[in-house]
Amino acid sequence: MTKKGQDLKPVSDFIPDKAPDRFIYQMNEDKHEVALKTEGLQVRYGDKLALSEGDLSFERYKITSLIGASGSGKSTFLRSLNRMNDGVANVSGKIIYRDLDINSKDIDVYEMRRHIGMVFQRPNPFAKSIYENITFPLTRRGKYTKNQLDEIVETTLKQAALWDQVKDELDKSALALSGGQAQRLVIARALALKPDILLLDEPSSALDPISSAQFEETLLELKKYYTIIIVTHNMQQAARISDYTAFFHQGKVIEYDLTRKIFTRPKVKLTNDYISGNFG
Numbered sequence: 001m002t003k004k005g006q007d008l009k010p011v012s013d014f015i016p017d018k019a020p021d022r023f024i025y026q027m028n029e030d031k032h033e034v035a036l037k038t039e040g041l042q043v044r045y046g047d048k049l050a051l052s053e054g055d056l057s058f059e060r061y062k063i064t065s066l067i068g069a070s071g072s073g074k075s076t077f078l079r080s081l082n083r084m085n086d087g088v089a090n091v092s093g094k095i096i097y098r099d100l101d102i103n104s105k106d107i108d109v110y111e112m113r114r115h116i117g118m119v120f121q122r123p124n125p126f127a128k129s130i131y132e133n134i135t136f137p138l139t140r141r142g143k144y145t146k147n148q149l150d151e152i153v154e155t156t157l158k159q160a161a162l163w164d165q166v167k168d169e170l171d172k173s174a175l176a177l178s179g180g181q182a183q184r185l186v187i188a189r190a191l192a193l194k195p196d197i198l199l200l201d202e203p204s205s206a207l208d209p210i211s212s213a214q215f216e217e218t219l220l221e222l223k224k225y226y227t228i229i230i231v232t233h234n235m236q237q238a239a240r241i242s243d244y245t246a247f248f249h250q251g252k253v254i255e256y257d258l259t260r261k262i263f264t265r266p267k268v269k270l271t272n273d274y275i276s277g278n279f280g
């Protein structure tokens with residue numbers, strides 16, 4: 001898949017393949033399929049060790065929340081997963097995706113990011129039409145007919161629950177969308193690259209409560225087809241939408257378990273203190 005020089009499969013349909021390469025990983029005594037896992041991951045900004053222990057396995061078609069206080073290393077971890085820290089930090093250790101260590105030098109990072117997409121805290125639509133926001137990244141790299149592009153735009157906007165609101169104004173500037181709509185558009189743009197995994201860094205922190213609730217519903221729909229890893233400061237959000245939760249503290253994963261266990265019976269006192277607001 002992502003080794004340099006090998007071709008990507010054409011973006012022909014918009015439901016990711018049902019995991020052609022399967023990982024089976026022992027998690028909570030049952031067998032679960034792992035979409036991505038880290039081994040011995042450490043991240044340094046200069047001399048500063050920002051992530052020292054962060055070995056996690058992410059189950060396919062589930063939502064995993066990364067929680068923890070400000071500065072605990074959540075974003076550092078998340079950004080490392082699709083090499084957004086390249087050139088910014090020194091990331092050592094392995095990130096295993098479909099049997100490949102995607103943290104190794106011979107990986108085509110640009111291509112890998114088609115499989116592991118990222119959406120940031122603030123929606124960042126291009127100063128282009130709604131339609132072009134989705135098609136631009138595709139047409140830059142490949143050839144598509146107008147019909148194919150139309151289909152991609154419709155499918156991804158439907159998946160991101162934005163189609164009904166914008167279908168009659170696809171030529172309108174994306175900059176005129178509301179914050180919630182713009183965040184959905186950015187999700188649609190990420191989906192157009194047909195990723196397996198979506199990394200979301202506090203994606204709803206800039207949204208009002210109604211848009212945020214709609215956004216959560218969208219994520220619950222999307223996990224039928226995508227593996228989602230989300231950094232959130234919102235404990236209720238983590239409890240509502242995620243299957244698994246990892247609690248970060250001072251650059252370490254302190255506890256990682258099913259969300260309902262983390263929020264009802266955490267094993268570590270620090271986790272309990274954090275989720276109950278007695279942190280300090």
Ligand SMILES: Nc1ncnc2c1ncn2[C@@H]1O[C@H](COP(=O)(O)OP(=O)(O)OP(=O)(O)O)[C@@H](O)[C@H]1O
Binds near residue numbers: 045048050071073
């Ligand atoms: N680009 C950078 N250069 C240097 N240090 C950084 C950089 N980015 C993050 N750090 C440091 O790494 C540590 C972890 O930061 P990180 O942003 O990963 O935490 P976080 O848990 O995501 O915090 P927040 O919830 O506030 O976003 C912090 O001490 C932070 O100051």
